[in-house]
Amino acid sequence: MYSLRLVALVVALSFFASAQEASKVVYHPAKQMDANLHKLPLNEIGEAEINLIERTAEHAAILVRRTQPGKAEVHDHQGDVFYVIDGGCEFVTGGTVVEATQESPGETRGKNISGGEEHRLAKGDVIRVPAGVPHWVKKIEGKEFVYLVVKYAKK
Numbered sequence: 001m002y003s004l005r006l007v008a009l010v011v012a013l014s015f016f017a018s019a020q021e022a023s024k025v026v027y028h029p030a031k032q033m034d035a036n037l038h039k040l041p042l043n044e045i046g047e048a049e050i051n052l053i054e055r056t057a058e059h060a061a062i063l064v065r066r067t068q069p070g071k072a073e074v075h076d077h078q079g080d081v082f083y084v085i086d087g088g089c090e091f092v093t094g095g096t097v098v099e100a101t102q103e104s105p106g107e108t109r110g111k112n113i114s115g116g117e118e119h120r121l122a123k124g125d126v127i128r129v130p131a132g133v134p135h136w137v138k139k140i141e142g143k144e145f146v147y148l149v150v151k152y153a154k155k
Helices: 004-017 030-039
Strands: 047-053 059-066 072-075 078-093 096-098 101-104 107-110 112-114 117-122 126-129 135-153
Touching: 030 047, 030 059, 059 078, 072 078, 072 096, 096 107, 112 135, 117 135
Parallel strands: none
Antiparallel strands: 047 059, 059 135, 072 107, 072 135, 078 117, 078 126, 078 135, 096 112, 101 107
């Protein structure tokens, strides 16, 4: 179950990512986020996500539930900060994206990563991936991997 600390983290990381308009408050109760996330169908790569704040070129905050590894990816203009809420994974950073294709401007995806550094992420862990660094959820540990990712613009 998510705690109130998650809501505080979302707010804090959102400000880290990019200053928001002072008049725009965003609040998501933990129980409602959990219920909504588990109601969503999983896509073809075993993923469901909720945008907690609007996605812009400057920032995003996304709650993600994943049941299988995803594609390797590189974001040319945004860095990512991941906070693990539940479960765990083998996460690879750096290296070279295999069979890389540009899916949209500044966004590259591929089959996996050759080389790179492996990290075992677990509940409560935080990892920052700067813009331009390949990263990949290689293996899910347990039934699912639930995390918050905050995207911030490269300056």
